[in-house]
Amino acid sequence: MNGSWSVSYPLVRQVHLVRQSLVVAVLILSTVVWGEYILGSLRQSSAVGLRLETHGLSLLVISMLALALVKYKTNWRLYFVTRVLSLLSVILILAGIELHHGGNIPVEIQGWFSSWMPDHSHSSPWLTLSTEIALLCISLGILLRHKVVGAGLVSAALALWLPLISLIGYSYGHNSFFGAMSPTSIVLVAPLALATLSLYAHHGYVRPFLSNRVSGRVLRTQILLAMLVPWAVGFLLLRDAHPESQQTGPLFVALVTWFIWFMVYASARTLEKMDRNRRTAERRYARQALCDPLTGARNRRGALLETQVALGDAQAGGSIMALIMVDLDEFKKVNDQFGHQVGDEVLVRVSRLLSKSLRPTDILARWGGEEFLILLPETRLNMAVEIAERLRATLESDMRLNAEGGTFDITASFGVAEVGQGEVGLYEGLICADQALYRAKDQGRNMVAEFDGVEAEDLREQLEGQAREMAAREPLPFSA
16 A cells, blocks of 8 residues: 555655654753753743643653654664553553542652642643643554554544644633643644644545545545634634633534534545545456456557557657567367367466566557467567567477367467567557568468568558558557
8 A cells, every 4th residue: 555655645654754843843842841840930921821831740741752753663672662651651641640639649659749740729720631631642542553543543633632622712812711721731732642643644544634636635625614614603602702601612612623523534434435446446447448358468458558658668768669469370270179168268378378478578468369469668679589489489388288179289370570660650560560470370380470670661651551541440549
């Protein structure tokens, strides 16, 4: 699937690159806050009535999680460190939550925690609890990344939802509301939550959002509108609302926003699955349209398409390619003596044998009946003749038919021609290879004959006329 990301999901790679920038930014900001915290320079903000500090324990956990994400899964040792840091973060957060709610924690440990904790008795407990819950969700999002993908993704999304509540509340000019975080905590937690969420960018749960197709762009627009519209409606309804409504208003707007996001996401997942099934079916039908159902080789239409593309590449690069027309000798006797089922089996065996004997860049197609066409890119006529002779000898030695009707030696005649030199185009090359094939038949079968450029030059007018007739009967398929 990796190769397909660069085509259908180029944003996935960009998201992974952005994650590093977010984590580095969090590390820098947390270092600054640590400096202010240690120097005791954090003070209460008279502008918004909130302490613009983040909890000492929360700041420690933020730093640990940022370090866990800065080189996520570069190698197994760093991956182990990531999991250890995330697990320690969970333990510290749970201990902090227990302490805040008067849990049974030994006095010695309470004293250690208190050394990290300034006095928050005058501020809302939500300032601490919301940050701790968000950090707990981030830790779980990292830990569950390879174990329970769905639960880990939900945890990472919830970690992003909690700062959203505070952003909505502060944007409305409210100083106190449920789910509030200090501005410092928002600046640190929100990028960390986004970085954790980016760990899931390549999963099928998230890829619909990052698709480069029209559906992906429409989905991202819907997500943006799902955030802006509830925010605007909430701003109009809550600016003059009762203080109690202002307390719960940001939480309600955030819930509505995430509900709309979830509905959009659920529908996008369904549409993405339907679209993926449609694309798979289209590719299957396209292969069937260009492949011979019996031998699996390309059919006549597929051969024309491949040859057209290869000839264009050869002309652009100034190289020469060769065509080999193959016809099984006296194949009608096989059908008459052994039956058409045995004849079909012979065609399949011949196709496999030819394909096995060719280079990876060569192209084999069933041209029709017992005829095969071989395309040899970047191959001169003399080399193509050598390849054809080797294929002829392989068929002669390996294709003895033993059946109830007796034995029969399967041989083939080969016609070779060069394409891309001078005025010899695709149709002219096919006609030259076909004429060379008839020459091999006339000379006794089971042999190789060639049609060189001198002969093509002498018969140019005749070839051009035959090529026009062939082009009218069999127009080239679209290469796109």
